[in-house]
Amino acid sequence: MSLTRLDTAGALGVPDDLDLSGKTPEELAEIAAPWPAHWLYPPKPGDPDRVVNLFAGPGGWDVGVRDVLQHELDIVGVEMHKGASATACAAGFRRITADVRSLNPKHPALRWVRGLIVSAPCQCWSPAGKRAGLDPRNQELLLDIFTAAFEATFGHWHDSADCGACEVEDICLICNNPDWDGYAGFTGPLLTLDEVRAPIADMTDERIGLVAEVLIWALTLTAQWDNLRWLAMEQSSALPELILDGLREELWSADWCSAEYRVLDAVDYGLASRRKRVFLMAARHAYVDMDALTPKAPMPATAAAQALGWPEGIRVNTRGVRKTAGGNCWSADKPATGITSKIRGWYWEHDKDRTFSLDEAALLVGFRPGYPWTGSRSSCTQQIGDVVAPPMSAVVIGSLLSRHWEDHLRRYLADIYTPTLTPAEPVHVLAA
Template identity: 45%
Template sequence: MAARPAPRRPDPRGGAVRRPGGWSEGIATVLGIKVDAVGVDISADACATARAAGHRRICADITTLDPEHIALRHTCAVIISPPCPAFSPAGKLTGLEQRNIGILCEAIDRAGWAAGLMPLYDVDCDALYPEIVETGEECPACAEHGYHEGTRPRSGETWDEIRAVAAEVSDPQIALMLEVVIWPLALQAAGAPIRWMAMEQSSNLPEDVLDDLAIEFYSCDWAYTSREVKEAADYGLPSRRKRVYMIATRYYGTVRTARIRPLPATSMAQALGWEPGERINTRGNRPIDPKTGRAKGGNTFSADGPSWCLTGKSRTWKRESDGYRLTEAEAGLLVGFRRSYQWQGSRTSAFQQAADVVSPIMAAIVLSGVMGVILGEALIRDYHAQLYEMDDLLAPDDYDLVS
């Protein structure tokens, strides 16, 4: 891949999000599909973790890579998980500021024009070439392609120039949402056989941004987009994590989404093999509220249900009964990874990776349809049953494998 200078790149020391292989595990381990894939992440530890599990990684800032590079001309799918702190309640919520939303949406719109993929039958000639309105001249696109045949010409803006538009936001992590539209459209413009894309982001992502993404894909002749908010605990994960997932496909014949039924609830105690009745302290000893008898700030929860959403600070959680703290492997187990998954880096880094990752179970749920896995739900339930030692999860008569 060719590296190019990028405007105002996020500082990896300033809270870079780490993606250590959740999507890849969902494909390879849960669904059992072997694919020719490579991931890109700015975190060296996350890349090392993914590589230790057998997943190929390039450790780089994605905004420095050329999405139209010749080495990518055979890419058929793109999966993108931009950082979510700017949109998440756990972050500063700068992504919800109207000014930032406006800048991001403007950049998304210009990405479509830069790709030059909009069919001319959708083009308003007067708007595209305002100078011809008064002169009465023939539309240049119509003259070149025939009356509204072919696609509109590319605007001439480079991807770095489009990224520079988004760089005007107050938080550089917000601008990384632009990659969701840049990569699929750039690959399409370069002639790659791109068939679908998938995205994961905080459930707090503004509807304006989601709408503009969908509009841009439709405008560039993609056949279908869908988005859905999913709570991981509803699918048997022993930790909570609500995220929005978007799927876009270029062809109507592409299998797009699969309806996976919710899985039985799994508690934190079940997953970790603890006795019932344990409580988790998340924030140390805090003043007691005399009205409730509990610590102010809500710093404890019961392990007899799904745990709270993991964050990097989950490394300091402790079991109230004896002060026991989670191991890296146990943190990974709570978000759907095998105990044997080899988390790399310091304890702090490993917990941040577990907090940032897309659960392999959720990845499999989202991707089973576009990857054409007919028995996706059976595979997901089987993985879940083995992971949390719930042998009765999948009853023999749950599925008619013949029909």
């Protein structure tokens, strides 16, 4: 095995530049695929940050940045669900329809990526799933993968040859590497990414291992190019602190300056439904300002009926999904209970034929009416149930990038939650 010693974390020796002279647009597109061809070139002054969005879904993060925060980022999302990808593309966002694990974070088109967003599936952690992620053996395997991700990117710190610290010089891959120059530093990759992911096969649910993509991509981009500057991760609020701390510790080992996490409930930011998630925020060369997540003044509370233009007194039956103290029902005169894909079958308690339209379901999680949900109704409500709420995207990304999000969010919520219907008007409802 040939090792390349690193002077320090994130200075791994960038490969020589690609020779792109004389290439046709078609050839450039082929070299860059599946990423944009312009990503092969360094950004110009004033260009928006390039951002990779993994498990990007139908556009929650994107809408939060573009429509709520009104900030420009050069985002490319990766999403394997064809319906969610089609929805995002119809809304004007870029998607690569692929399994995140099939793409190479060392791709030369990713050299100048500055931001990374990751929202791995949460069913194995959340109450809505079987919570296989809470099994101690699965957690042990996941933490092993975290360690392996560091070994596959930075390797180990090795002291100079004359320090006498190495106790296994006869078999040490570093001491016996003819290319080693004898000085202290990180060894560089000791494992392949396939080897990093191998323990996932021993988990009872492979989706547990997808959380590790946060580190696999963040550490690879840091080690390979050293241009990554910030990271935002969203996950179920049931994700154990043991796992969150494991993520932070590996980032700190890679000389990331700051990595912090906090559970946030979107209802506290004016959303018309409860949506509690944990967000991990990290910065390579700065301290994350967690105080920036707190609005200067309380955000307005928004009842579901207010957001949807419904009359007072409506109670919604969740068909046996017991989410509240009221059992199967919740009052629309308060914020809605957490929206899941099961909203496709929810109805007014006094009128079983009155179910939710897609626009109504999406409004409760912060999307404007008319968002181009694509696919079957089941697929669309699954997308709505899984999506990152756009207001929370604006809060988290705004805080990470030191952009004032509060006024933008207040205007956005006032806009989308201005009732467009009156009780006397007919309501178009998709068949249950």
